[in-house]
């Protein structure tokens with residue numbers, strides 16, 4: 003993504019960042035020295051986790067079912083059409099704020115169907131490469147637009163690429179977030195670029211995990227899939243029955259981790275500005291298309307986050323202010 007999301011805004015809650023360690027941003031998600039010590043616990047380098055991380059369901063038989071990078075109109079709705087046929091199966095969806103601008107109705111449908119909604123940042127950036135302020139912006143802008151659409155504030159977050167270290171963790175914690183990783187990767191995302199990738203590998207992996215891995219495991223699992231590609235979504239109706247027939251209980255990561263209310267009771271974006279008005283699901287949903295088109299013209303050529311930010315603009319309750327920033331940020335997927 004070549005346009006950064008908005009940086010710090012006056013309406014961001016001023017969380018206590020005194021426990022955020024002074025770790026310099028890394029150069030890239032793969033900026034790792036093989037075999038070197040990992041004092042900062044960068045999962046994307048070494049697989050290091052801290053007790054505050056979720057990486058798999060703790061109870062044997064539980065299966066965290068998670069989808070990243072949506073919402074997408076065609077593929078997420080296709081997935082929802084399927085999941086509607088298996089009402090006992092709910093999943094976690096980790097959402098990109100910039101895509102909510104395009105498809106708020108799809109996010110609302112997903113939430114209303116009983117699925118769990120979490121943050122996946124605004125621009126799908128590798129968070130350990132960002133400054134503290136940039137990380138906060140990635141999280142809180144996404145939180146804000148999600149809340150505008152579904153009316154609740156997420157509590158769970160999945161760092162893109164699993165790119166988290168102690169600095170990123172501390173910022174997430176300061177804003178009330180639980181980071182969610184995974185321990186079974188379908189690699190479905192590579193099917194979008196790798197011509198040799200065979201979709202049959204995905205259900206084959208699930209079969210392997212259920213019939214072999216889960217037999218000897220003492221804990222549950224968590225799988226990673228994506229709902230932005232039609233072809234990978236097309237095999238989910240194979241994957242879920244494999245889990246269920248294998249004795250697994252697919253469920254949101256929050257559920258298997260015992261979190262009965264996976265949303266924050268206080269939003270992080272109201273300090274320093276009046277609370278958002280009219281942030282009901284229906285209001286935003288019905289207005290979103292006109293807001294988007296109107297703001298698209300206004301935002302063209304504007305890559306300055308501050309051009310559309312500002313407490314007074316946001317406090318006005320218009321999704322268009324968010325959209326204005328988002329339109330400039332929609333070039334990455």
Ligand SMILES: [Zn+2]
Nearest residue numbers: 070071162163
């Ligand atoms: Zn992702």
